[in-house]
Amino acid sequence: MKRSELQMKKTTVSGLAVLMLILSLTFIPGVSISADSYETLPGQGKKCPIGKDYYFTYSFDKTPQLGIIILKIELFDKDGKKDTSLSITGDSGMPSMKGHHDSGEVAFKFNKKSEYLLPVSVVMPGDWEVKLVFKKDKKPIYRGSIKFDV
Ligand SMILES: [Cu+2]
Structure with a gap:
């Protein structure tokens, strides 16, 4: 694997990790970002x-x-x-x-x-x-x- 490919893969993985973090925060009850859910x-x-x-x-x-x-x-x-x-x-x-x-x-x-x-x-x-x-x-x-x- 070339160095640039490796770099790209790392970037994708960390991007995915950030996305997962945001999603998990959104779905944990009580941590909901919008306070206005009835x-x-x-x-x-x-x-x-x-x-x-x-x-x-x-x-x-x-x-x-x-x-x-x-x-x-x-x-x-x-x-x-x-x-x-x-x-x-x-x-x-x-x-x-x-x-x-x-x-x-x-x-x-x-x-x-x-x-x-x-x-x-x-x-x-x-x-x-x-x-x-x-x-x-x-x-x-x-x-x-x-x-x-x-
Ligand atoms: Cu009316």
């Missing part, structure tokens, strides 16, 4: 895990329809005890009409039963989404998305 939630009343320490369930007070609907979230710790230590925000809007009805990040409020509540204003028929962010000590630890049609 988990699609499994449905009303279903258990949605937040890592190993928490889970939550969500439901609407009525079938999503025009007007104000109330989104309720109940948060639990890993032992199934009700938990209120996280803060939750919701950003509602229509994915097909980005920016037209977006509520921006609105904080959920507690009711007397320590459930998290958020009113969602559904102003027209079509596809809707509520993007949820759960924060612990002001740091986001989970993002989830609820989609529904009206």
Whole structure:
């Protein structure tokens, strides 16, 4: 093998190594480079895990329809005890009409039963989404998305 060929082979190998490194970083959960990936939630009343320490369930007070609907979230710790230590925000809007009805990040409020509540204003028929962010000590630890049609 000539010297130049050898050189080229080395370059290719190190290039490949760098590529593999980038790929592996991209696919390791939690090291994801884009911080804005929202988990699609499994449905009303279903258990949605937040890592190993928490889970939550969500439901609407009525079938999503025009007007104000109330989104309720109940948060639990890993032992199934009700938990209120996280803060939750919701950003509602229509994915097909980005920016037209977006509520921006609105904080959920507690009711007397320590459930998290958020009113969602559904102003027209079509596809809707509520993007949820759960924060612990002001740091986001989970993002989830609820989609529904009206
Ligand atoms: Cu619209």
